[in-house]
Each structure stands twice: as structure tokens, then as C-alpha cells.
Amino acid sequence: MDRSDHGDGVTLSDASVAPVLGESRDQFGRKIEYLRISVTDRCNFRCQYCMPLEGLPWLPKADILRYEEIADVVRQLAPMGLRRLRITGGEPTIRPQLATLVRMLRDIPGIEDIALSTNGVKLPSMAAELADAGLDRVNISADSLRPERVVKIARRDLHFDLVASARAAQAAGLGPIKINVVVMRGINDDEIADFAALTRDNPWHVRFIELMPVGELRELTFDHVVPTDEVLSRIRAVDALAPDAGPSRGNGPAVYYRYPDAAGTVGVITPMTHTYCERCNRVRLTADGRLRTCLFGDHEVLLRDAIRTGVPLGPLFLQALAEKPKAHELLQMRVGGLRALSQVGG
Secondary structure (H helix, E strand, C coil), X not given: CCCCCCCCCCCCCCCCCCCECCECECCCCCECCEEEEECCCCCCCCCCCCCCCCCCCCCCHHHCCCHHHHHHHHHHHHHHCCCEEXXXXXXXXXXXXXXXXXXXXXXXXXXXXXXXXXXXXXXXHHHHHHHHHCCCEEEEECCXXXXXXXXXXXXXXXXXXXXXXXXXXXXXXXXXXXXXXXXXXXXXXXXXXXXHHHHHHCCEEEEEEECCCXXXXXXXXXXXXXXXXXXXXXXXXXXXXXXXXCCCCCCCCCEEEECCCCCCEEEEXXXXXXXXXXXXXXXXXXXXXXXXXCCCCCCEEECHHHHHHCCCCHHHHHHHHHHCCCCCCHHHCCCCCCCCHHHCCC
16 A cells, blocks of 8 residues: 655644543634545546646655554544544545545544545445445535536546436445535536435435635636525525525535425535634645645644654644634635645545
């Protein structure tokens, strides 16, 4: 399997956050219990809002954390309150033997929920194996229901069929199933009602996400952002929406609604027009072993050298929480050095 790289060391400072048994909070009192784990920076798509067409300078295989090292991070942080995990990328399903990692994580005491974020291309062939390994649920990113438009947005033709992928996940018992749609004005915003209609007969949760213009992806700007209020207005023009509690697990920052008698729900996520930083409960582990405390912040704490040398991660984790920023600065176009969302798995 792959190995991690060596980067700049970190200097420990006195962490101002002291852990309660089984619980850790950041400097603003937010309980941090959710870790998003990027297992690769690579992807089989080149989505317009996520990655440049030419790709990025990839991390060498030798620079990627091994599965055993990822499991070691989780094993050390679980007693400090870590309860929920999400496996991301890039596209995590292109990393070989992903089910092996899921099994390792499932065996760690204290971990209550393991989710996967994926573009869904490989779900028909992988869903059953991942479920058997202990995966609980999936989020599928899908920005069009039209095959020719999928190719245009993803800039790859991999014959992706959202409905087939979601049904494969459902058949494997992976649920709740969430479908994430990044809404882009003039690109796919004419499909809002079509995506919402999927929830009438399927127990799926379709979430519309405001576009986050990031880094070098200058072809997509704030002019392409469709505010959530407009999204909901378009859906309500089809039929009434009632507020809903949403899925039983992992509803995070989304706000949910339901059509009358619908099997699933419609959700909205508003990183641009209504930020939810005050409720943030997460940190991110990059594929090369850096703990990133804010998606669009520039604060990171290096963990991989500690993992390699047997240094306990607890003090590093507390340092990270003591320095976690209050809010992101995306609205000021500060993106923490990110060139693309694919670098941290979103």
C-alpha cells in the first residue's frame, strides 16, 4: 500500500483547550466529533467547480498515508471524542482496496458512523463490498441527470448514471442516501425541479449546494452562484414544501423540506449566503497527513511525522482545536491556499 511523505515539522504550543473525557472542544466551545478523511487527491472526473481540466501536481504514491496510518489517527482520536468519519478524496473509490480501510475503521471502539463521499461511478460494482466491510452510508455527487451534460460538467465520459448508482447503494443497505448537487447558474440550474422530483418515489435526500468559487477555478465565479432562496422558490413553484427533520443520521449543515407524501427530502446547504460556521463540528485529514481545521482556512497541523515516529497525537489535536478559526473567509476570496476542492475532499 501507499506511504506518507515528509513535510515541514510543527512546533507545539500550549493548547488552550483541555479535553473532557470522551469530548473535545475548540477555542469557541464547538464540540469536534467529525473527521473527514481524504484517501487520495486524484479523481476520475474533472468537474468544473472542483478541479482544473489539466489536473493538479499529484502527490506521489509514497507521500500518501497508508491505511494503517489513517486507522492509527482515528484510533488515537476516538477516545478524545471522535465519533463520525467520512471517507473522501479526490475520488476515494479509485484508491485500491478501499474496503480494507473501512474494515479497519469499523473495528475502532467509539466510532459510531462511517460515511463515503463519492461521484458514484464505481458504486454499482463496489456498494455491496463496502457495506459488508462496515460502511454505513453514502453521499453521491451528481450535477446533472442528462448524460451529455454529465460529460460536459465532469469533462470525462465514464457513463455515469446517478439513478443506477443510488439504487445500487440502496440495495446494499447503505443509507440514508444523499445526493449532492452543486447548482451553477447557466450550467445546470434548469435541472433543479428534475432533481427534486427524484425524492417523490425514492427515499433519497437530494441536497442543493451553493457553488463555492475556489482557487484557480476562475471560469466559475460569484455570477454562477444560485442563492438557496432562489433554489427553494423554483422547487416550490412545482409543489408545496414542508419543513422536515431530514435523514436520521448525519444531516449536518443542511436544512430539509419534503414534498407532500414524498419518500425522500430536499435539502439546501448554504456556504455562501448563510454560513453555518458557528455550528462547525469537523476537521479534515488530508491524504498526506495534515489535519486541516477549516475547509477554507490556512491552518494545518502536521500529523504524519508524529505517526511515523510514535509521538502521541493528542497534544497535536488539542493544538489544532485551540487554533481552529471562528469562520471561513471564502466570501473574501481567501481559500487557505487551495488550488481546488479536490485537494481536501470538500
